[in-house]
Amino acid sequence: MELLSTPRSIEINNITCDSFRISWAMDGGDLERVTHYFIDLNKKENKNSNKFKHRDVPTKLVAKAVPLPMTVRGHWFLSPRTEYSVAVQTAVKQSDGEYLVSGWSETVEFCTGDYAKEHLAQLQEKAELIAGRMLRFSVFYRNQHKEYFQHVRMHCGNMMKPSLKDNSGSHGSPTSGMLNGIFFSCNTEFNTGQPPQDSPYGRYRFQIPAQRLFSPNTNLYFADFYCMYTAYHYVVLVLAPKGSPGDHFCRERLPQLDISCNKFLTCCMEDGELVYHHAQDIILEVIYTEPVDLSLGVLGEISGHQLMSLSTADAKKDPSCKTCNISVGR
Numbered sequence: 001m002e003l004l005s006t007p008r009s010i011e012i013n014n015i016t017c018d019s020f021r022i023s024w025a026m027d028g029g030d031l032e033r034v035t036h037y038f039i040d041l042n043k044k045e046n047k048n049s050n051k052f053k054h055r056d057v058p059t060k061l062v063a064k065a066v067p068l069p070m071t072v073r074g075h076w077f078l079s080p081r082t083e084y085s086v087a088v089q090t091a092v093k094q095s096d097g098e099y100l101v102s103g104w105s106e107t108v109e110f111c112t113g114d115y116a117k118e119h120l121a122q123l124q125e126k127a128e129l130i131a132g133r134m135l136r137f138s139v140f141y142r143n144q145h146k147e148y149f150q151h152v153r154m155h156c157g158n159m160m161k162p163s164l165k166d167n168s169g170s171h172g173s174p175t176s177g178m179l180n181g182i183f184f185s186c187n188t189e190f191n192t193g194q195p196p197q198d199s200p201y202g203r204y205r206f207q208i209p210a211q212r213l214f215s216p217n218t219n220l221y222f223a224d225f226y227c228m229y230t231a232y233h234y235v236v237l238v239l240a241p242k243g244s245p246g247d248h249f250c251r252e253r254l255p256q257l258d259i260s261c262n263k264f265l266t267c268c269m270e271d272g273e274l275v276y277h278h279a280q281d282i283i284l285e286v287i288y289t290e291p292v293d294l295s296l297g298v299l300g301e302i303s304g305h306q307l308m309s310l311s312t313a314d315a316k317k318d319p320s321c322k323t324c325n326i327s328v329g330r
């Protein structure tokens with residue numbers, strides 16, 4: 001049988017967190033003969049692609065020939081925000097079960113995308129199932145080492161400035177490495193109604209009245225839901241003043257929450273004053289997208305311990321947890 005031409009002019013488009021569309025060119029005579037496509041897909045860091053030989057049982061992706069472009073989809077082998085290389089080979093399955101194959105195409109590299117809004121909405125629904133009842137609170141707080149606050153006072157004009165979010169949490173979160181903000185907490189102890197005296201981030205705590213950061217002039221967004229191989233689950237929310245750069249960033253990428261009615265963090269007017277509640281059974285990480293002046297709050301030292309094991313800095317999400325994972329790219 002006449003040899004098959006080598007696929008050429010590989011094109012990758014319509015890339016999502018767990019799928020992409022691929023097409024290539026073949027000689028005209030091959031279009032009628034080809035019965036299967038072999039797709040060699042590798043994470044970019046794996047330089048040894050381990051392509052199978054002509055008579056081997058295929059160890060890469062195998063698809064029956066369909067009109068191109070074709071969609072490659074599957075969360076079991078594609079992860080979000082990950083660089084991949086891909087090459088293709090066409091084949092004709094013969095009567096004896098063997099394959100006549102083309103040569104391998106050139107290798108093309110691409111990077112999968114972040115979670116889309118619909119994926120984050122699925123995470124949000126999962127988080128809502130375990131959020132628990134709402135507890136009242138009155139302050140947001142931020143723990144850091146003494147040196148951090150000294151630096152803010154001496155070199156930043158007393159202003160805590162937003163910094164780029166690290167890669168903690170879900171690998172597909174569109175905020176990681178993209179959104180600038182300042183992390184705050186708001187969880188309180190059930191028995192005292194006050195912030196806990198322990199913290200993994202430092203013994204100095206800045207507390208600011210909740211209304212300074214969260215009001216009807218602020219938009220609230222859901223950003224992530226994850227755990228770190230523990231029973232604790234974290235929900236990441238973003239507070240962005242309306243019309244701010246952070247607000248514009250989030251509006252395109254994150255599900256927006258009703259500030260007065262959601263399962264995580266609320267701001268409501270009661271008897272002429274703003275009243276705040278947070279969910280009891282999750283740990284909230286709140287990102288505020290604008291600078292914050294230390295003069296708007298109070299700085300002091302906490303009496304508890306620095307629990308480093310609870311730090312979420314660059315924390316990796318447990319991909320096996322059924323509570324906080326969804327059936328798309330991990």
